[in-house]
Ligand SMILES: Nc1ncnc2c1ncn2[C@@H]1O[C@H](COP(=O)(O)OP(=O)(O)OP(=O)(O)O)[C@@H](O)[C@H]1O
């Protein structure tokens with residue numbers, strides 16, 4: 551079984567505004583409210599690709615209820631921990647000339663809630679995969695993913711981490727199966743701006759030296775690079791298409807990669823499935839369906 555963990559789920563309010571003006575009343579010309587948060591997106595795309603998973607994490611308030619309802623409606627199994635105070639965040643995704651995001655803070659997570667999550671993770675077995683994806687609220691220490699990995703280290707759980715800065719760096723010595731920074735996040739870790747694929751590969755290799763088994767670097771419209779534990783390096787430009795909503799493209803890529811890997815145990819196929827799922831989601835208003843992913847895969 552695959553378990554995804556989203557510490558800070560969201561309702562993503564995706565709005566289009568033709569010409570945004572600050573200090574003025576703007577009106578939308580398109581709007582959508584979708585359940586979000588990185589682990590949740592991974593679960594939804596896995597489901598679309600025919601792989602069951604359980605979405606874990608923390609929800610609160612009426613927004614939390616709406617998130618849970620929508621994730622279940624997408625066909626996913628959920629086992630969220632309910633926090634009695636505060637509410638899950640609403641993240642604004644503004645499409646105008648470019649894409650602007652305002653992500654909320656989310657509810658306070660107390661130690662008793664973390665303990666509830668730890669209890670749920672006790673049920674993991676050697677055959678399970680754990681996906682830790684997304685940011686954490688300020689109330690949680692940025693050693694939390696590392697702590698979780700330590701707790702499951704007595705089992706052969708494959709762990710995937712999609713996080714930024716210290717939250718990601720802290721897990722590396724626990725040897726995660728896969729990490730998926732984007733090129734900007736990779737540069738941010740080392741305090742550099744990465745411009746060429748050669749530079750991106752060199753810094754991606756450093757994350758492998760620091761412990762990551764496999765490193766998948768997404769580069770939005772510039773494609774992706776994969777650095778495998780067997781020394782393989784795959785590079786791919788992004789498939790061509792009309793971008794409609796790229797929110798969750800990176801999460802779709804993680805889901806596509808896992809689907810491809812579980813299907814054939816082959817990193818090149820997994821990489822192609824990752825790219826296809828990422829781009830198929832970017833070319834669609836919502837997260838990609840199986841037929842949309844397959845259609846992009848055919849073009850690679
Ligand atoms: N503009 C685009 N054109 C084609 N493919 C895209 C585009 N944007 C994203 N993708 C596809 O999705 C993959 C992941 O995208 P990206 O690098 O934006 O992830 P991310 O930064 O983790 O995004 P998010 O946090 O919104 O999920 C890319 O490697 C590419 O395959």
Ligand SMILES: O=P(O)(O)OC[C@@]1(O)O[C@H](CO)[C@@H](O)[C@@H]1O
Nearest residue numbers: 560586587588641653684685798
């Ligand atoms: O604030 P975080 O946790 O870094 O990212 C949250 C988020 O932007 O990530 C998903 C897309 O990857 C969205 O569904 C969600 O709103």
